[in-house]
Amino acid sequence: MALRFSPTMALEAKRNGKKLVEITAYDYSFAKIIDETQQIDMILVGDSLGMVMQGHSTTLPVTIDHSVYHTSIVSRAVTKAMVIADMPFMSYQVSPEQALKNAGRLIQEGNADAVKLEGAGRFAKAISMIVESGIPVQGHLGLTPQSINMLGGWKIQGKTMSAAERLLQQAEELVDAGVFSIVLEGMPNETAKMISESVSVPTIGIGAGPHCDGQVLVLHDLLGLSDFQPVFVKRYADLKKVSQEAISSYADEVRNGAFPGTEYTYKTKLQKDNE
Ligand code: KIV
Numbered sequence: 001m002a003l004r005f006s007p008t009m010a011l012e013a014k015r016n017g018k019k020l021v022e023i024t025a026y027d028y029s030f031a032k033i034i035d036e037t038q039q040i041d042m043i044l045v046g047d048s049l050g051m052v053m054q055g056h057s058t059t060l061p062v063t064i065d066h067s068v069y070h071t072s073i074v075s076r077a078v079t080k081a082m083v084i085a086d087m088p089f090m091s092y093q094v095s096p097e098q099a100l101k102n103a104g105r106l107i108q109e110g111n112a113d114a115v116k117l118e119g120a121g122r123f124a125k126a127i128s129m130i131v132e133s134g135i136p137v138q139g140h141l142g143l144t145p146q147s148i149n150m151l152g153g154w155k156i157q158g159k160t161m162s163a164a165e166r167l168l169q170q171a172e173e174l175v176d177a178g179v180f181s182i183v184l185e186g187m188p189n190e191t192a193k194m195i196s197e198s199v200s201v202p203t204i205g206i207g208a209g210p211h212c213d214g215q216v217l218v219l220h221d222l223l224g225l226s227d228f229q230p231v232f233v234k235r236y237a238d239l240k241k242v243s244q245e246a247i248s249s250y251a252d253e254v255r256n257g258a259f260p261g262t263e264y265t266y267k268t269k270l271q272k273d274n275e
Pocket of ligand 1: 044185218
């Protein structure tokens with residue numbers, strides 16, 4: 001079986017100036033649609049599933065069991081892209097040992113190719129333990145949603161020169177710990193540019209401008225399935241409208257008797273018992 005997109009391929013893409021494309025998915029059907037395009041390098045089973053799939057207002061309620069489950073059903077559909085499983089809140093913060101154990105679950109039970117976790121500093125130890133165990137790690141810096149209560153809301157990070165330099169220092173810590181790429185979320189273009197030009201691994205931006213080595217978007221936002229539309233989300237389709245039109249047509253046709261017409265009914269005739 002051919003291997004899926006790998007960390008080595010991601011690093012090579014950065015060296016060759018080839019942009020990387022990452023997208024989220026949470027279920028088998030959409031993962032299959034995405035993977036069959038053969039256009040996507042990395043599929044992230046993000047803890048955004050807490051907001052997109054579960055209807056919470058933050059990512060904080062997502063558990064490792066939720067993440068394992070969604071990763072396993074996404075992974076079943078994917079042959080080409082790298083499947084990256086997000087490590088949810090409190091699945092790695094307790095200790096490096098806890099982080100390693102849960103990263104292992106995402107690989108063994110979820111069939112992920114890599115894991116992602118937020119932050120640097122004290123998490124560098126957990127990241128190097130995970131990487132040394134053979135599990136690729138994607139880092140995540142900037143507006144890190146699991147720290148929303150510390151950040152005081154969904155606020156752009158790295159806005160001053162000193163804050164940008166702190167982010168750069170964290171990015172370097174992550175590279176030293178062994179990450180193969182870093183998501184940069186919610187920061188000025190210049191901050192993301194400075195980090196992207198300084199570190200050896202690819203940066204993947206979301207709300208961080210055009211200078212990153214790749215981009216990631218939440219699937220439901222780019223397809224127009226969610227109502228979330230901050231400035232950095234481009235809607236490439238309006239599937240909410242298309243879906244609601246289809247559902248309304250179905251309801252109308254059931255009510256006026258047009259569905260199911262003869263073309264949607266079995267042609268088998270009722271037989272007598274002895275025929
Ligand atoms: O959970 C998620 O979907 C993410 C991306 C937005 C990067 O972390």
